Amino acid sequence: xxxxxxxxxxxxxxxxxxxxxxxxxxxxxxxxxxxxxxxxxxxxxxxxxxxxxxxxxxxxxxxxxxxxxxxxxxxxxxxxxxxxxxxxxxxxxxxxxxxxxxxxxxxxxxxxxxxxxxxxxxxxxxxxxxxxxxxxxxxxxxxxxxxxxxxxxxxxxxxxxxxxxxxxxxxxxxxxxxxx
Amino acid sequence: xxxxxxxxxxxxxxxxxxxxxxxxxxxxxxxxxxxxxxxxxxxxxxxxxxxxxxxxxxxxxxxxxxxxxxxxxxxxxxxxxxxxxxxxxxxxxxxxxxxxxxxxxxxxxxxxxxxxxxxxxxxxxxxxxxxxxxxxxxxxxxxxxxxxxxxxxxxxxxxxxxxxxxxxxxxxxxxxxxxxxxxxxxxxxxxxxxxxxxxxxxxxxxxxxxxxxxxxxxxxxxxxxxxxxxxxxxxxxxxxxxxxxxxxxxxxxxxxxxxxxxxxxxxxxxxxxxxxxxxxxxxxxxxxxxxxxxxxxxxxxxxxxxxxxxxxxxxxxxxxxxxxxxxxxxxxxxxxxxxxxxxxxxxxxxxxxxxxxxxxxxxxxxxxxxxxxxxxxxxxxxxxxxxxxxxxxxxxxxxxxxxxxxxxxxxxxxxxxxxxxxxxxxxxxxxxxxxxxxxxxxxxxxxxxxxxxxxxxxxxx
Numbered sequence: 001x002x003x004x005x006x007x008x009x010x011x012x013x014x015x016x017x018x019x020x021x022x023x024x025x026x027x028x029x030x031x032x033x034x035x036x037x038x039x040x041x042x043x044x045x046x047x048x049x050x051x052x053x054x055x056x057x058x059x060x061x062x063x064x065x066x067x068x069x070x071x072x073x074x075x076x077x078x079x080x081x082x083x084x085x086x087x088x089x090x091x092x093x094x095x096x097x098x099x100x101x102x103x104x105x106x107x108x109x110x111x112x113x114x115x116x117x118x119x120x121x122x123x124x125x126x127x128x129x130x131x132x133x134x135x136x137x138x139x140x141x142x143x144x145x146x147x148x149x150x151x152x153x154x155x156x157x158x159x160x161x162x163x164x165x166x167x168x169x170x171x172x173x174x175x176x177x178x179x180x
Numbered sequence: 181x182x183x184x185x186x187x188x189x190x191x192x193x194x195x196x197x198x199x200x201x202x203x204x205x206x207x208x209x210x211x212x213x214x215x216x217x218x219x220x221x222x223x224x225x226x227x228x229x230x231x232x233x234x235x236x237x238x239x240x241x242x243x244x245x246x247x248x249x250x251x252x253x254x255x256x257x258x259x260x261x262x263x264x265x266x267x268x269x270x271x272x273x274x275x276x277x278x279x280x281x282x283x284x285x286x287x288x289x290x291x292x293x294x295x296x297x298x299x300x301x302x303x304x305x306x307x308x309x310x311x312x313x314x315x316x317x318x319x320x321x322x323x324x325x326x327x328x329x330x331x332x333x334x335x336x337x338x339x340x341x342x343x344x345x346x347x348x349x350x351x352x353x354x355x356x357x358x359x360x361x362x363x364x365x366x367x368x369x370x371x372x373x374x375x376x377x378x379x380x381x382x383x384x385x386x387x388x389x390x391x392x393x394x395x396x397x398x399x400x401x402x403x404x405x406x407x408x409x410x411x412x413x414x415x416x417x418x419x420x421x422x423x424x425x426x427x428x429x430x431x432x433x434x435x436x437x438x439x440x441x442x443x444x445x446x447x448x449x450x451x452x453x454x455x456x457x458x459x460x461x462x463x464x465x466x467x468x469x470x471x472x473x474x475x476x477x478x479x480x481x482x483x484x485x486x487x488x489x490x491x492x493x494x495x496x497x498x499x500x501x502x503x504x505x506x507x508x509x510x511x512x513x514x515x516x517x518x519x520x521x522x523x524x525x526x527x528x529x530x531x532x533x534x535x536x537x538x539x540x541x542x543x544x545x546x547x548x549x550x551x552x553x554x555x556x557x558x559x560x561x562x563x564x565x566x567x568x569x570x571x572x573x574x575x576x577x578x579x580x581x582x583x584x585x586x587x588x589x590x591x592x593x594x595x596x597x598x599x600x601x602x603x604x605x606x607x608x609x610x611x612x613x614x615x616x617x618x619x620x621x622x623x624x625x626x627x628x629x630x631x632x633x634x635x636x637x638x639x640x641x
Contacts, residue, residue, distance in 0.1 A: 017634060024400075037400035040206060041371070041630040047404045057408040065416075079332065079340040098344035101427055105352040108420045112360045112413055116367055119409035123402045126394035133397065139378035141398050142371070144206035144630075 006179045008131035009035075009151040010162050012171025013140070017043040020146035023169040025049040027148065030165070034154040038132065038147040040140075057119050064114025065107050072106030073099055135177045149177060200297070200632055201476025209477075209629040210375060213622050216472050218380050222619065225471065230615040236608020243601035244319055252322045254598045261581045261593040266320035268573040269603050271428055272456065273313035274354065275449070275569065277361070278421055279457020280306025284364060285417035288410075293635070294485055296628045297477040301468065301617070302461050303365040308613040309460070310358045312606040317350070319602075346430040353427035360420055364413050367406070370396050371627040425453040432576065438515040439523075439580035442507065448500030455493040455539075456569035458486050462562035464614060466555055468623065477624055480553055487552040490565060494543045497572075501540065515585055522583045523575065527592065532575050538568025 014020045020037055027035055028051055037046060047053075076099040080086075085093050120126070132138060132149060141147050148171065150162055159176070166174045200209075247254060257264040280302040287295035318324045330351045332341050341348045373393035380386050396402070429449035432440035462483065469478040508516035523532045542564050545551045552558065578593050617623065 038398045039400060039403065040210075040375075040398060041627045041634065042403040042407050043400070043634075046400050050400055052401065052404050055405045055408055057405050058412060061409075061412045061416075075332070076343045080343065084338070084340055095344060101346075101349040101423070101430070102343055102352045104423060105349075105356040105420075105427075108416050108423075109356040109359060112363055112416050115409045115412045115416070116363045119367075119405045120394070122405050123399075125396065125402075128395055130395060130397055142375040142378045143210045 007152045007159065008134070008177040008179045009149045009157070010159070010166055011132075011135045011138070011147055011149045011173075011175060011177050012166040012169065013137060013173045014146040014148070014171060017046070017146055019170065020148060021045045021049045023148055023171065026169055027150065031156050032150055032154050034151040034157075036132075036149050036151070038138070038141040038149065040142055040144060040146075043146070056122055057115060060118035060122075061111050061115040064118070065111030068110025069103055069107035071110075073103045076102060131177055131179050134180075136175050137173055200629070200636055201479065204476065204633055206630045206633055209633055210379075210626050212474075213477075213624050213626050213629065214376055214379050216618065217376060217620060217622055218385070223471075226615065226619065230612065233608050233612035233615055236605060237612045238608075239601050240315075240605020240609055243598055243605050244315075246598065247319055247602070248324070252320070254596065256593055256595040256599055258591060258593070260584065260589050260591045261578060263577050263581060264593060265595050265599040265603055266316045267431075268570065268577050269606065270313050270316035270320075271449075271573045271577075272570045273309045273316070273606065274357075274428055275425060275453035275456045276460045276566075277306040277309035277313065277357070277457065278425060278450070278453035279461050280304070280309075281357075281361060281364075281417050281421040282454055282457065283461070284368070285414040285421065288414045289418060293632060294482055296632050297474075297624045298461065298465060298482055298486075299628070300365075300368065300625045301464060301614075301623045303361065303368065304614070304617045304621075304623075305457075305460060305464060306361045307358070307365060308610050308617075309457075310354065310361060311613070312610050314354060314358065315606060316602075317354075346427065346434045349427045350431060353424045357420060357424045360413070360417055364417055367410060367413060368625055368628075369621065370394065370406075371398065372622045372625060374398065375626050376622065422450055425449045437580050437584055438513075438519040439504075439508075439576065442504060444500055444503055444507070448497065448504070451493050451496035451500065452569055452572060455490060455497050456566055458490045458493065459562040459565035459569070462486050462490070462558055463566065466559045466562070468618065472618070472623075474624065477629065483555065483558055484552045487546050487558055487561075490561075491543060491546040494539060494546075494565070498540045501536070519580065519583060523579055526579065526583065528575065528579050528582070531571050532579070535568055535571040535575055538564050539572060542568075 012023070014023065017039065020039065021043060024035075024037055024046060028049065035050075037043075037050065039046065073096075077094060077096075080095070080099075081093045087093075135147070135149070137145070138147065148166075150157060150166065156162070163174050255264060255266070257266075280299075283295050283302040284299040284306075288299070318327050321327055330341055330348060341351075370393060373389050374396040377386055377389040377393050380389060426446040426449065429445035433442060433445040435441060465478055465483070465486070469475050505520060508520045511517075523529065543561060545557070546561065551561075582591050582593060584590075
């Protein structure tokens with residue numbers, strides 16, 4: 001994986017989400033692996049066109065929820081049975097139905113925190129800077145344009161040829177993105 | 181912009197009224213919503229409104245300050261009425277928050293497109309309502325600086341909170357609700373913060389919005405995980421919102437006081453919460469769309485749908501009142517029967533009748549199409565329902581506590597000026613936060629509106 005000096009990649013622009021989905025599928029078919037699409041809203045069909053299947057967020061959420069629920073119940077059990085047992089008229093120390101509300105709330109709390117923090121961590125956010133922000137017209141990616149960027153680290157990446165390839169997909173404003 | 185809207189008097193046309201005005205593009209929705217925050221000059225009306233709300237918020241601070249100096253004796257509470265306004269207001273505020281979560285989570289799971297333009301400020305409303313609600317139990321403890329005792333932490337005293345108590349369940353339910361609502365709201369805001377970062381022209385705004393957006397760049401891989409997380413949050417918030425008012429109702433239902441000790445409380449509290457919450461969403465949406473010309477985004481269809489939800493939940497609440505009444509009589513329990521008589525003929529009966537008027541009788545007007553599509557009527561109705569739901573909590577808290585088992589334990593309750601100052605003060609705080617919110621953050625989700633543009637244009641093909 002050879003690193004070209006200071007060129008991060010080539011970016012192309014589309015007006016319609018369907019054009020981007022089409023282009024992404026084509027890019028994948030022609031063997032590019034390091035490329036990314038940037039869109040102002042989640043575009044239907046794009047993850048499939050880019051070959052994304054599952055992500056880890058649901059699993060992280062499940063694990064967080066389980067930890068919260070089991071941990072929450074175990075903690076209440078420990079408090080009431082082991083750390084500070086109080087015999088009130090011989091009632092059971094492990095009065096589990098009374099522990100359910102807190103167990104439930106902690107399940108939801110930990111699952112939600114895991115979902116959000118997990119999503120941010122997997123996305124590598126917060127990330128103050130990224131080379132893509134150097135791209136010409138990139139501010140439109142958060143308004144009304146759909147971008148695709150082929151990265152220079154891809155083995156198939158050849159500046160002139162890749163630019164022609166992007167243009168053949170009807171991308172507008174094909175231009176280089178620099179690292180700094 | 182509203183010229184393009186069809187007339188609103190026939191049912192067919194109302195049904196076909198779109199959730200988005202015609203002719204909008206990705207750029208136009210982005211421009212219109214972000215302009216409120218970025219380019220539109222702050223109007224004189226905003227300053228006046230904010231100043232009034234801020235002054236009322238000042239009253240809250242004075243009321244709380246005096247309370248901390250003097251103690252809860254400045255309120256009208258006494259023995260046996262130890263709960264009074266603080267708990268009435270707590271339950272009322274927390275209930276109002278529920279509509280925000282319902283709109284953002286449950287309607288999202290049900291794939292209701294009309295939720296898109298109202299979910300953002302409804303979620304903000306939830307957060308602010310929970311903030312107002314949280315104040316009351318805190319200051320109600322009398323020594324709020326010891327409130328951390330309610331959290332389980334390893335203390336030198338070696339003791340723990342009582343996990344079998346509904347009051348501790350409340351602490352966990354409300355703090356979880358506040359946290360999850362904040363997460364949900366913030367996750368929804370991330371793409372919009374990136375839009376504001378990219379569109380703002382001043383360096384300060386770019387830095388602030390940029391830091392809040394955390395470097396969001398709309399990458400497809402990021403969106404993929406983002407959508408998973410958002411869907412999961414919606415799925416988690418749905419049982420959460422039902423659990424929160426259930427737990428709040430346990431504060432009452434687990435006690436043995438007549439009028440409180442009833443199994444109908446959890447569902448009836450949740451329905452009442454959604455009822456008052458939708459009323460509050462309408463109370464905010466109607467002036468908001470007017471002030472900022474958002475009639476294309478918050479269309480008559482939204483108002484009509486919200487009115488229908490209000491009508492439906494109002495009927496569930498009416499059912500709850502009826503069965504509360506019926507079960508008390510049917511049980512033959514003399515304390516419960518006596519409480520029903522006290523509601524109808526006791527010293528607070530006028531509150532009970534006002535409650536029936538506000539929550540059951542007047543909202544029946546919403547059956548009529550021309551009432552649901554009349555913005556003025558809807559606004560008045562939303563205020564009426566908010567008042568009615570506040571009265572409901574007053575009736576539940578005060579009548580039961582003034583008339584429990586033996587006449588020697590009976591009492592009377594009347595709020596003092598400090599009770600009113602605290603309550604009205606939280607209204608000021610709420611309105612102030614809403615004013616700040618619409619000024620600095622996009623009140624409508626821009627990314628979701630763009631998605632809606634994409635979907636509706638597909639439908640037209």
